[in-house]
Amino acid sequence: MTSLGGLALLLLAGGVPIFFVLGLTALAAVIYADLPLVLIAHRFYTGLNNFTLMAIPFFILAGLLMDAGGLSRRIVDFSIALIGWVTGSLLMVAIVAATALAAMSGSGSADTAAVSAVLQPELRRRGYNVDFAAALIACSGTLAQIIPPSLMLVLIGVVNNLSIGALFLAGILPGLLVLPGLFAIAFRHASKGGPQYRASQPFSLRLLFSSFVSAMPAFGMAVVIMGGILGGVFTPTEAAGSAVVYALLVGLFVYRELTWDRLVKAMVKASAFTSGILILVAGATTFNWLIADAGVPELIKQWFVVNVGSFWTFLLIVNLLLMALGMVMESLAILLLLSPILLPIAVSYGIDPVHFSVIMVFNCAIGMVTPPLGGAVFVAATIAQRPFLSVVRHVVQPWAWMTFVLLVVSFLPVITLILPRLAGYLD
Amino acid sequence: DTTLRFAHFSVEDDPNHRAAVALSEMVAAATGNDVTVKIAPNSQLGGEVDVVEGILLGTIDMAPPSAAVLANWVPEMNVLNMPFVFRDWDHYSTVLNGPIFDELSAAAAPKGIRLLGFMTSGPRHIMTKSPVNSISDLVGQKIRTVQNPVHVATFNAFGANATAIAYPEVYGSLQSGVVDGADAANTNYFTQKFYEVAPNWAQVSWLFYTNPIVISERVFQKLDADVQAALLEAGRKVGMDQQNDWRASDDKLLEVLQENGVTVTRPDPAPFRVAAQKIYDEFMTTDEQKQMLSLITN
Amino acid sequence: MKRAIATLRSLTTGIAVICFGFMVVAVMVQVLGRYVLPIKVGNAVETAAFAQVWLACIGAGLALRHGAVFAVDALPARLSLRSARLVSVLIAAGSLLFLAVLIYGGVLLTRQGASQSSPTLLLPMWIVFSAVPVGMSFMALEVVLRVVENWAAPFSPVYEKEDVA
Ligand code: NA
Ligand code: NA
Numbered sequence: 001m002t003s004l005g006g007l008a009l010l011l012l013a014g015g016v017p018i019f020f021v022l023g024l025t026a027l028a029a030v031i032y033a034d035l036p037l038v039l040i041a042h043r044f045y046t047g048l049n050n051f052t053l054m055a056i057p058f059f060i061l062a063g064l065l066m067d068a069g070g071l072s073r074r075i076v077d078f079s080i081a082l083i084g085w086v087t088g089s090l091l092m093v094a095i096v097a098a099t100a101l102a103a104m105s106g107s108g109s110a111d112t113a114a115v116s117a118v119l120q121p122e123l124r125r126r127g128y129n130v131d132f133a134a135a136l137i138a139c140s141g142t143l144a145q146i147i148p149p150s151l152m153l154v155l156i157g158v159v160n161n162l163s164i165g166a167l168f169l170a171g172i173l174p175g176l177l178v179l180p181g182l183f184a185i186a187f188r189h190a191s192k193g194g195p196q197y198r199a200s201q202p203f204s205l206r207l208l209f210s211s212f213v214s215a216m217p218a219f220g221m222a223v224v225i226m227g228g229i230l231g232g233v234f235t236p237t238e239a240a241g242s243a244v245v246y247a248l249l250v251g252l253f254v255y256r257e258l259t260w261d262r263l264v265k266a267m268v269k270a271s272a273f274t275s276g277i278l279i280l281v282a283g284a285t286t287f288n289w290l291i292a293d294a295g296v297p298e299l300i301k302q303w304f305v306v307n308v309g310s311f312w313t314f315l316l317i318v319n320l321l322l323m324a325l326g327m328v329m330e331s332l333a334i335l336l337l338l339s340p341i342l343l344p345i346a347v348s349y350g351i352d353p354v355h356f357s358v359i360m361v362f363n364c365a366i367g368m369v370t371p372p373l374g375g376a377v378f379v380a381a382t383i384a385q386r387p388f389l390s391v392v393r394h395v396v397q398p399w400a401w402m403t404f405v406l407l408v409v410s411f412l413p414v415i416t417l418i419l420p421r422l423a424g425y426l427d
Numbered sequence: 428d429t430t431l432r433f434a435h436f437s438v439e440d441d442p443n444h445r446a447a448v449a450l451s452e453m454v455a456a457a458t459g460n461d462v463t464v465k466i467a468p469n470s471q472l473g474g475e476v477d478v479v480e481g482i483l484l485g486t487i488d489m490a491p492p493s494a495a496v497l498a499n500w501v502p503e504m505n506v507l508n509m510p511f512v513f514r515d516w517d518h519y520s521t522v523l524n525g526p527i528f529d530e531l532s533a534a535a536a537p538k539g540i541r542l543l544g545f546m547t548s549g550p551r552h553i554m555t556k557s558p559v560n561s562i563s564d565l566v567g568q569k570i571r572t573v574q575n576p577v578h579v580a581t582f583n584a585f586g587a588n589a590t591a592i593a594y595p596e597v598y599g600s601l602q603s604g605v606v607d608g609a610d611a612a613n614t615n616y617f618t619q620k621f622y623e624v625a626p627n628w629a630q631v632s633w634l635f636y637t638n639p640i641v642i643s644e645r646v647f648q649k650l651d652a653d654v655q656a657a658l659l660e661a662g663r664k665v666g667m668d669q670q671n672d673w674r675a676s677d678d679k680l681l682e683v684l685q686e687n688g689v690t691v692t693r694p695d696p697a698p699f700r701v702a703a704q705k706i707y708d709e710f711m712t713t714d715e716q717k718q719m720l721s722l723i724t725n
Numbered sequence: 726m727k728r729a730i731a732t733l734r735s736l737t738t739g740i741a742v743i744c745f746g747f748m749v750v751a752v753m754v755q756v757l758g759r760y761v762l763p764i765k766v767g768n769a770v771e772t773a774a775f776a777q778v779w780l781a782c783i784g785a786g787l788a789l790r791h792g793a794v795f796a797v798d799a800l801p802a803r804l805s806l807r808s809a810r811l812v813s814v815l816i817a818a819g820s821l822l823f824l825a826v827l828i829y830g831g832v833l834l835t836r837q838g839a840s841q842s843s844p845t846l847l848l849p850m851w852i853v854f855s856a857v858p859v860g861m862s863f864m865a866l867e868v869v870l871r872v873v874e875n876w877a878a879p880f881s882p883v884y885e886k887e888d889v890a
Contacts, residue, residue, distance in 0.1 A: 041830025232604030275784030276793030
């Protein structure tokens with residue numbers, strides 16, 4: 001077991017793609033356990049043949065269509081009209097826009113990319129600290145994984161047979177709790193900065209109204225997704241499919257910005273990312289089968305039962321472990337590999353599986369901005385055309401705040417559970 | 428020393444797991460601990476379809492998948508999957524432990540699957556958000572069924588709109604009203620807490636779900652004759668005990684469900700049976716299938 | 726040769742996009758079948774999941790080209806050109822080894838699928854299983870091409886690269 005872990009880390013550090021790291025480690029385990037080689041292809045196929053998983057391709061495509069069809073831009077425009085008049089306005093706009101987009105997009109990087117692409121030129125023009133802004137946008141962007149819809153919440157639900165609807169509701173409050181701290185950090189930075197942070201456009205009710213009207217069809221997306229799920233119109237997977245159709249229709253017929261060329265580009269890009277994520281899921285499925293077959297989850301569970309008495313300690317250990325892994329591992333891989341092991345243990349400590357899933361997803365979302373491997377920071381830095389290292393320096397404050405919120409959420413289950421309870425998903 | 432990997436799909440506090448343990452003990456005793464049956468519970472090694480695929484690919488040795496799933500390889504298994512072929516528990520047990528075992532065994536072997544015995548997952552009923560007092564109450568209702576052509580056709584024949592929902596989404600879909608009802612047994616109706624969101628339970632026993640205990644034919648043929656005999660004997664015996672165990676726990680569960688506020692209705696089965704006849708005509712078309720069906724119904 | 730590769734790339738990308746479009750349509754038909762259409766559709770689910778299997782497998786090569794097969798290449802990016810080339814060849818060799826195992830198993834799976842029908846529509850399952858050997862063969866080709874095409878700078882950052890999760 002330990003040598004397998006060592007092998008995996010070695011391959012990972014050597015630049016082997018994570019999909020192949022999982023694959024080669026699984027191969028070593030199969031050979032070691034003297035199991036038939038065909039097992040690998042079979043489990044790989046099984047991981048892909050999953051209807052619920054289909055929410056992932058759909059949310060990826062919907063996000064790209066929102067961008068190509070002008071939906072994302074109108075949400076940013078509305079955010080500018082709403083909060084563009086305060087000190088450090090563009091930073092506040094970034095947070096508001098990222099949060100609004102989070103309610104429609106399931107992907108932290110897509111969210112980060114959309115906000116960065118629209119705001120970066122303006123940030124530069126007004127002389128803002130571009131590195132700080134990029135870091136802040138990356139952190140706000142990770143909210144897309146906590147506030148529904150969310151690829152990570154779908155994934156943890158699929159892997160552990162939990163209701164996606166319940167998980168989506170559970171993510172709302174923890175995601176919103178992050179906001180006040182981000183505003184405060186942005187405000188402090190702006191107040192200490194030069195006059196460029198105060199040169200802002202005056203508030204205009206007319207502009208707010210017109211930009212709201214213009215963004216309304218885009219906001220309709222959130223109504224389709226969450227309203228459709230809660231209103232009993234469709235399942236989360238179907239909601240994701242409907243989000244694609246909705247973004248397509250708005251882009252084609254309302255905003256009329258979605259050309260044939262852009263549509264094809266979005267489809268190709270969505271296919272590429274979908275495949276990249278799905279084969280990763282399938283590779284992890286293979287690996288998890290071997291882990292289960294070797295009885296590892298049971299061993300780990302026994303270790304906890306013997307060594308960790310209270311579930312508070314358990315939660316703390318899990319948070320620390322995930323945080324440490326978040327530095328060096330890809331967030332999706334952590335979720336896929338560890339949730340089937342940790343979730344049953346959490347349940348045996350009396351922790352609600354939905355609550356625990358949100359903790360894991362929150363942790364993995366933070367992992368996306370935790371150096372050295374921070375996917376969202378990488379995206380934000382790339383679009384800002386700044387070196388990764390000068391951006392990542394500024395992640396510290398928002399990171400610390402998110403970690404604090406995570407701990408609060410961990411130890412106050414009511415924050416995650418109240419909405420699914422009110423909606424009747426849990427008792 | 429031989430180790431056989433037995434995968435099943437139930438939690439450990441369940442008649443199916445008890446049966447698996449009993450099988451393991453019987454085989455160990457009969458072979459002087461030469462053959463170990465290693466149990467992987469709770470779908471740890473995969474769902475029913477994957478596990479049968481695994482048996483044929485050689486990654487798993489034994490399992491009790493449902494007859495409905497086995498029918499993807501052995502269409503003859505569908506005879507156990509027909510609606511209303513069993514009148515009641517007594518009739519069901521008599522048939523399972525009669526000549527049909529040999530018939531199905533002969534049909535399965537050439538497909539690489541050896542039949543050892545029959546376990547059950549009990550009779551299936553219909554849960555709904557509003558009570559079903561007769562078949563007419565089902566008309567136009569969106570009912571979630573297992574994705575199997577027979578089940579889909581059956582519910583459509585009952586007048587309902589058979590709907591596909593992934594299993595983990597069933598609770599939420601009932602709760603929010605994406606579907607009006609679903610098909611289940613007392614066990615999963617209780618353990619999945621479906622009764623919280625669909626508290627009406629129409630006891631129709633439209634299907635007795637059978638789980639044949641199977642082993643890979645390739646693996647079976649490699650074993651010594653006395654081990655083969657031990658497996659066959661253990662499979663039949665454990666299956667019969669499991670059927671009795673299930674029947675007892677099923678009755679108790681219904682009481683528990685009623686204590687939890689479930690409204691039980693018992694619609695007249697006659698119109699259901701008439702509808703079921705259409706399904707036999709549609710799915711039991713060859714002479715062998717008809718002959719097999721008559722083995723049960725007569 | 727270049728032309729054959731370009732054609733193969735367009736073909737596989739086309740199949741991936743068509744599978745994606747089919748998934749959207751199938752799920753929409755399922756929703757509409759419940760509310761609007763007078764027909765009873767309970768079958769869209771199965772074909773949509775099968776299209777997803779094909780999309781993931783046939784799109785794997787495309788994913789590799791778009792930098793969507795995530796890797797941590799901070800360390801190898803600091804290597805000298807000679808060592809970087811060596812590491813890129815080693816990575817490709819390891820990747821090909823795993824893909825060979827997937828292709829081999831995929832062939833066995835496809836052969837087994839000849840006698841298996843799908844649960845709902847009773848389609849022969851080899852149609853679905855063959856996605857694994859076909860898609861992974863194409864991915865193997867892309868693994869080799871990546872080494873060749875990046876020979877001048879094996880770990881240079883791809884600027885289109887974007888972690889979508
Ligand atoms: Na989101
Ligand atoms: Na990280």
